[in-house]
Amino acid sequence: MHEARLIGFRTLLYKEVLRFWKVGFQTVAAPVLNALLFLLIFSHVLDRHVTVYGDVAYTAFLVPGLVMMSLLQNAFANSSSSLIQSKITGNIIFVLLPPLSYREFYAAYVIASMLRGLFVGCGVLLVSFPFVDLPIAAPAWVLVFALIGGAILGSLGVIAGIWADKFDQLAGFQNFLIMPLTMLSGVFYSIHSLPQMWQDVSHINPFFFMIDGFRYGFFGQSDVSPWLSLGVVSVCFVLLAVLTLAMLARGYKLRA
Amino acid sequence: MTCPALRIVSATKRYGTLQALAGVDLEVAQGEFFGLLGPNGAGKTTLISALSGLVRPDGGIFEVMGHNVVTDYRNARRKLGVVPQELVFDPFFSVRELLRIQSGYFGIRGNDDWIDEILANLDLTAKAGANMRMLSGGMKRRVLVAQALVHRPPVIVLDEPTAGVDVELRQGLWQFIRKLNRDGHTIVLTTHYLEEAEALCGRIAMLKAGRVVALDTTENLLRRFASHALRVRLERPENASALGATLSDSGWAEFALERYEDVEPALARLREAGGRILEMRLGEADLERVFVEVMNRA
Numbered sequence: 001m002h003e004a005r006l007i008g009f010r011t012l013l014y015k016e017v018l019r020f021w022k023v024g025f026q027t028v029a030a031p032v033l034n035a036l037l038f039l040l041i042f043s044h045v046l047d048r049h050v051t052v053y054g055d056v057a058y059t060a061f062l063v064p065g066l067v068m069m070s071l072l073q074n075a076f077a078n079s080s081s082s083l084i085q086s087k088i089t090g091n092i093i094f095v096l097l098p099p100l101s102y103r104e105f106y107a108a109y110v111i112a113s114m115l116r117g118l119f120v121g122c123g124v125l126l127v128s129f130p131f132v133d134l135p136i137a138a139p140a141w142v143l144v145f146a147l148i149g150g151a152i153l154g155s156l157g158v159i160a161g162i163w164a165d166k167f168d169q170l171a172g173f174q175n176f177l178i179m180p181l182t183m184l185s186g187v188f189y190s191i192h193s194l195p196q197m198w199q200d201v202s203h204i205n206p207f208f209f210m211i212d213g214f215r216y217g218f219f220g221q222s223d224v225s226p227w228l229s230l231g232v233v234s235v236c237f238v239l240l241a242v243l244t245l246a247m248l249a250r251g252y253k254l255r256a
Numbered sequence: 257m258t259c260p261a262l263r264i265v266s267a268t269k270r271y272g273t274l275q276a277l278a279g280v281d282l283e284v285a286q287g288e289f290f291g292l293l294g295p296n297g298a299g300k301t302t303l304i305s306a307l308s309g310l311v312r313p314d315g316g317i318f319e320v321m322g323h324n325v326v327t328d329y330r331n332a333r334r335k336l337g338v339v340p341q342e343l344v345f346d347p348f349f350s351v352r353e354l355l356r357i358q359s360g361y362f363g364i365r366g367n368d369d370w371i372d373e374i375l376a377n378l379d380l381t382a383k384a385g386a387n388m389r390m391l392s393g394g395m396k397r398r399v400l401v402a403q404a405l406v407h408r409p410p411v412i413v414l415d416e417p418t419a420g421v422d423v424e425l426r427q428g429l430w431q432f433i434r435k436l437n438r439d440g441h442t443i444v445l446t447t448h449y450l451e452e453a454e455a456l457c458g459r460i461a462m463l464k465a466g467r468v469v470a471l472d473t474t475e476n477l478l479r480r481f482a483s484h485a486l487r488v489r490l491e492r493p494e495n496a497s498a499l500g501a502t503l504s505d506s507g508w509a510e511f512a513l514e515r516y517e518d519v520e521p522a523l524a525r526l527r528e529a530g531g532r533i534l535e536m537r538l539g540e541a542d543l544e545r546v547f548v549e550v551m552n553r554a
Contacts, residue, residue, distance in 0.1 A: 005330075018349075
């Protein structure tokens with residue numbers, strides 16, 4: 001019986017991974033290209049004019065931010081787009097009819113989102129190597145923030161995908177919440193370059209802590225302590241996981 | 257003692273102001289071919305959805321092969337295969353991929369022998385590698401049936417499976433479903449094609465406004481609500497109602513008779529009233545007339 005449950009969960013995870021892999025040109029290659037364009041443009045314009053943390057070149061500073069931004073956005077896109085497509089086309093019933101628990105449902109969608117985020121993140125990192133000499137001072141921090149960040153955005157994607165009834169509602173969630181929070185999280189700048197008020201505002205943006213902690217893994221330096229960032233993102237993840245699991249347990253917008 | 261295939265006790269469900277299920281009690285024995293009939297909005301799909309876990313009932317007990325669909329949902333869902341009403345599919349996968357994935361959801365690996373058998377029975381073998389988007393509507397409908405069968409459920413629910421399906425496919429589908437029933441599977445069918453229900457179902461429940469308004473064997477329902485029908489086309493059809501007949505839109509007057517012996521008195525009444533018969537037919541009552549009668553009385 002336990003093995004049957006494990007097969008059910010693994011099959012849903014496999015299906016979710018296969019779904020984005022089959023359209024990998026759109027789901028993996030395109031975001032890598034987008035990040036590469038950001039890198040080429042910003043590094044060309046700013047690399048000779050800006051240094052960060054004393055002596056870190058701007059292009060080197062930018063790459064971890066771009067990697068994490070791409071990872072987060074794609075983790076969100078994976079679970080949210082899969083769920084809303086399934087809801088609108090009606091094929092969500094193929095996941096709701098089998099004996100899968102809401103915990104297995106959650107874990108499969110979130111892990112698949114994390115995997116897509118990691119694929120894209122690794123892709124961005126790989127295409128950046130020819131342009132920048134990037135140290136990796138503390139790989140464990142890189143991995144921890146990549147995993148928790150992916151899990152947070154994967155959970156947010158599940159919430160958005162379940163909540164939204166139409167594609168434009170999902171686009172609103174993405175454009176008016178996810179995109180501003182990622183763009184204003186220090187991807188392109190150190191918050192020490194901002195006026196005090198905006199530095200304070202950045203400290204209530206959880207995305208800032210994801211990116212800052214991730215960046216610490218590369219340079220061994222960051223705007224705030226990585227332990228503080230880890231604490232903030234861990235609390236965010238736990239809160240979102242509890243909220244998502246509560247929605248799934250109630251069958252909110254899935255089981256009438 | 258064997259448990260019923262399906263057991264529903266005092267089922268209630270409300271959507272806003274609409275009472276979709278208003279206290280449904282129903283039992284379907286193992287091995288039955290059972291029909292669930294009713295007009296649109298009667299509660300058929302809500303009942304099926306509550307059985308399969310797609311809808312959370314407000315009250316009542318739902319069991320599949322003795323397993324409660326809420327407290328023992330894993331076992332209940334393993335015993336149930338549902339063919340949904342809507343023509344839904346996942347456009348990312350081929351037919352075989354979909355069936356393997358669906359098997360996996362139910363905890364089954366290495367299910368290709370059974371998948372091949374289902375594909376062959378549903379005439380889908382040649383399309384096993386085709387993407388779902390490439391299939392015709394009828395083929396997509398057959399894949400839905402295949403998906404409901406991959407985990408070999410003892411109870412199969414078909415929610416209007418032949419809606420929009422051509423005659424040839426319909427015949428093939430019923431042949432296969434009959435075979436499954438002969439092999440011991442319990443079949444629950446909802447359909448608007450009453451002649452299908454009459455030909456296939458051993459027992460029928462009729463629902464109206466969330467209540468069971470008739471529940472009996474198909475034979476008893478036909479017998480109880482009028483065994484025979486004398487249909488005549490009259491020179492002056494306007495006299496038909498006065499003689500106790502029902503006048504159809506096509507101009508035929510219909511006398512509902514319990515026995516063949518009632519034919520002569522009906523004709524005598526016509527003669528006495530001076531009615532001139534242009535055409536006459538004598539037929540068995542069909543489920544459609546029973547259905548209309550039950551719905552009017554309820």
